[in-house]
Amino acid sequence: MREGVTVAWTGASGSPYGLRLVEALLAAGESVHLLISRAARVVLAEETDLALPGNTRALERALTDHFGEQPGNLRVLGPEEWTSPVASGSSAPRRMAICPCSTGTLAAVATGASDNLIERAADVILKEGGRLVLVPREAPLSAIHLENMLTLARLGVTILPASPGFYHRPATIDELVDQVVGRILDHLEVEHELGPRWGYGPEGGSSR
Structure with missing residues (x-):
């Protein structure tokens, strides 16, 4: 198993992308450190049938069962769990995806706010020269959003909007989700x- 990947779910619409990403990473043999913002919990409740316990450890067990994983492969971290590996450059995974990424989180990462563990984990990736992927799901985009994206792109961050292609002629929503997650x-x-x-x-251009 590799060192793993940090994944954050934030309050933008697009919960199915985040769920599928974690599922695919675990299926690929990656360990996952998962961070879930309070706003993400609200969006998840609106967009999916997944019920998330409030307690972090209970949430970890529930999601481990949901993904059919062995205990230990998925670690769920609280928003202020500052002693976790992702908070320090000495132990954090060198890869992170924020999916979906709210424009608020985008702005915080662009300014180095680090007011919660999601923002700190992203800041660690940037300062350590790791690989950071942000998946915004917002429309239309304001000049503020675009300026923040440009700031991060110049730092080597991958800005990957949740806008699936159609060359594979998707027949289901799952196929659209998989195209972005891929x-x-x-x-x-x-x-x-x-x-x-x-x-x-x-x-x-099509498999059909």
């Missing part, structure tokens, strides 16, 4: 087979 995994350097790649199916 691209996130590509940028985290995780092998996967979540969907066809451009040019490898019949007619040049």
